[in-house]
Amino acid sequence: MSAKFDAVYRRSIEDPAGFWAEAAKGIDWIQPWERVLDDRNPPFYRWFSGAKLNTCWNCLDRHVAAGRGEQIALIHDSPVTQTVKRFSYRALRDAVARFAGALVNQGVGKGDRVIIYMPMVPEALIAMLACARLGAIHSVVFGGFAPKELKSRIDDAKPKVVVTASCGIEVSRIIAYKPLLDAAIEQAEYKPETCIVLQRPMEEAKLITGRDIDWNDAVAAAQPADCVPVAATDPLYILYTSGTTGRPKGVVRDNGGHAVALHWSMENIYGIKPGETWFTASDVGWVVGHSYIVYAPLLKGCTTILYEGKPVGTPDAGAFWRVLSEHKVPAMFTAPTAFRAIRRDDPNGELLKKYDLSGFRALFLAGERSDPPTLEWAEQLLKVPVIDHWWQTETGWSIAANCLGIELLPVKHGSPTRPVPGWTLQVLDETGHPAAPGEIGNLCGKLPLPPGTFPTLWNDDARFVDSYLARFPGYYQTSDAGLIDEDGYVYVMARTDDIINVAGHRLSTGGMEEVLASHPDVAECAVIGVHDSLKGQVPVGFLVLKAGVDRPSAKIVSEVVQLVRDRIGPVAAFKTATVVARLPKTRSGKILRGTMQKIADGQEYAMPATIDDPAILGEIDDALQDIGYAKK
Numbered sequence: 001m002s003a004k005f006d007a008v009y010r011r012s013i014e015d016p017a018g019f020w021a022e023a024a025k026g027i028d029w030i031q032p033w034e035r036v037l038d039d040r041n042p043p044f045y046r047w048f049s050g051a052k053l054n055t056c057w058n059c060l061d062r063h064v065a066a067g068r069g070e071q072i073a074l075i076h077d078s079p080v081t082q083t084v085k086r087f088s089y090r091a092l093r094d095a096v097a098r099f100a101g102a103l104v105n106q107g108v109g110k111g112d113r114v115i116i117y118m119p120m121v122p123e124a125l126i127a128m129l130a131c132a133r134l135g136a137i138h139s140v141v142f143g144g145f146a147p148k149e150l151k152s153r154i155d156d157a158k159p160k161v162v163v164t165a166s167c168g169i170e171v172s173r174i175i176a177y178k179p180l181l182d183a184a185i186e187q188a189e190y191k192p193e194t195c196i197v198l199q200r201p202m203e204e205a206k207l208i209t210g211r212d213i214d215w216n217d218a219v220a221a222a223q224p225a226d227c228v229p230v231a232a233t234d235p236l237y238i239l240y241t242s243g244t245t246g247r248p249k250g251v252v253r254d255n256g257g258h259a260v261a262l263h264w265s266m267e268n269i270y271g272i273k274p275g276e277t278w279f280t281a282s283d284v285g286w287v288v289g290h291s292y293i294v295y296a297p298l299l300k301g302c303t304t305i306l307y308e309g310k311p312v313g314t315p316d317a318g319a320f321w322r323v324l325s326e327h328k329v330p331a332m333f334t335a336p337t338a339f340r341a342i343r344r345d346d347p348n349g350e351l352l353k354k355y356d357l358s359g360f361r362a363l364f365l366a367g368e369r370s371d372p373p374t375l376e377w378a379e380q381l382l383k384v385p386v387i388d389h390w391w392q393t394e395t396g397w398s399i400a401a402n403c404l405g406i407e408l409l410p411v412k413h414g415s416p417t418r419p420v421p422g423w424t425l426q427v428l429d430e431t432g433h434p435a436a437p438g439e440i441g442n443l444c445g446k447l448p449l450p451p452g453t454f455p456t457l458w459n460d461d462a463r464f465v466d467s468y469l470a471r472f473p474g475y476y477q478t479s480d481a482g483l484i485d486e487d488g489y490v491y492v493m494a495r496t497d498d499i500i501n502v503a504g505h506r507l508s509t510g511g512m513e514e515v516l517a518s519h520p521d522v523a524e525c526a527v528i529g530v531h532d533s534l535k536g537q538v539p540v541g542f543l544v545l546k547a548g549v550d551r552p553s554a555k556i557v558s559e560v561v562q563l564v565r566d567r568i569g570p571v572a573a574f575k576t577a578t579v580v581a582r583l584p585k586t587r588s589g590k591i592l593r594g595t596m597q598k599i600a601d602g603q604e605y606a607m608p609a610t611i612d613d614p615a616i617l618g619e620i621d622d623a624l625q626d627i628g629y630a631k632k
Ligand SMILES: CCC(=O)SCCNC(=O)CCNC(=O)[C@H](O)C(C)(C)COP(=O)(O)OP(=O)(O)OC[C@H]1O[C@@H](n2cnc3c(N)ncnc32)[C@H](O)[C@@H]1OP(=O)(O)O
Pocket: 119, 142, 143, 144, 145, 168, 170, 175, 281, 282, 283, 286, 287, 288, 310, 311, 334, 335, 337, 338, 341, 366, 367, 368, 390, 391, 392, 393, 502, 503, 504, 505, 506, 535, 570, 571, 572, 573
């Protein structure tokens, strides 16, 4: 039943160097490696040390050199602007080389950072690949973040250049990006020298003389730049992700291991071959967008679709079916929340009947837990394998998946199947001992992790060790709790930290609490993630007001809602809060957020033995009922 997969998996664990050296044949190297796995400085493991390559060459130039220059590399499908634009490999290579030249004109070279704050336009991908071409390090910031989040990334990454666009389009709303960038730079301690601004016709941005340059002017003044050889271990990008405090973590991705792992994953996990079209519906601001809109499909020589739209509303819940049929897509990848939205609007899949999906082979879901009802609905509707897989910003690609390209294993709903080749995954109990099959514990990856995973955090080796490696020496702590069953299937149940997952967006409740606590009327607060039938989870805030505050609670609630939107961004989807007299705590003063969440979700809970005053839980229940969380 799983002999083929077992053999590949076993080889990857018994002989990782041999396994990944073989996979590395899929990549063009300028200089070979001295060591496949460099384990001289644990727990900092490096892959392909001594080797040189260029990721942009591997994504673009080599396909042109191999005679595939006229194949379509990129389709920008944008229902919000009602346009579809195609770039051949040659055209994309040329556009990237020219924009790389524009960056060079601004002094950008190997190792310099470039922040990219852009909507889902081809220029976002062009800017990313241009950085890769020069050996510069890009850091893409998701457009739904507020200026303060962008500011913290600017201060940490210290970019020489920021690349932005005048606006993004959220269904039919124009979101002006440039004022958000201006505000972020205004707040930042570090000031980037140059901002390159793509002017979109729907909203012209005001340029600041001496700092801002129009994208078209920058490109017109540039000569194409060549690929710069970089070390396999040099950073390709930094991608910030929510940490347990308000300060985001700068996840670093290297060039060599990343290229090898992502190239390998396209065929072995997703079953996709060069020349095929691939659709990932996510955003270039997330790791899914980095890995599976940009790098993996291009490394493999596929056609990638950059979709500037939503699963519903652009124009309807048949949007994905249109894309799949119009561009003859054999497989796609998205977050379960997108399918929950489609199911809500078109429960019987009527819109699917308008389209020919005869070439469609598989749907991949990740970014949050796939709820079995949505997964089963998609299976019945599409009549193809629907494959849940589990990974994280830190890992860059799958930890557990059903490797369609090796061998489709039986699907167990609720499980992302088995650890992928390269991953030794264990469930550890609180004392660090392996848990028995079926027992819940901490899901941990045995070091060294496979290529493509993060080697460290930007400028913060100590935080990398403290956050991920210190709790269980010899292991990477995923901060996901779960179990592995007798068949080796992984089940991911919950986070073990304060991170919640809202519509596939990873957010820190601690970060939101910091914002609520900054309101002058708030004495104390808590934020929990509550089950939501569409977004998976949504944040709900509890506010204890300072003594003597007599302003209407509704006014204070609307102010804190606006504060979170202003400081973190609309992506936080923080819309609900309630004022309570007190928060439930242990006798040592720890807020019982887990118990509050169980009450909100209508789950059974045991009265915590250390609770200070059990009556407060009843008050929380009443407050939740007042805001629509009915007793279940
Ligand atoms: C495996 C590793 C990983 O987990 S990487 C992360 C993977 N996650 C994903 O791919 C995300 C999947 N989710 C989505 O694509 C969206 O949530 C989908 C399903 C399309 C729904 O989008 P939407 O209806 O906009 O809801 P939402 O909750 O995402 O948005 C909340 C508010 O934020 C806004 N927003 C969203 N994106 C942007 C953007 N790029 N620029 C500016 N604003 C943005 C939305 O408009 C929405 O605003 P509002 O509250 O309605 O005013």
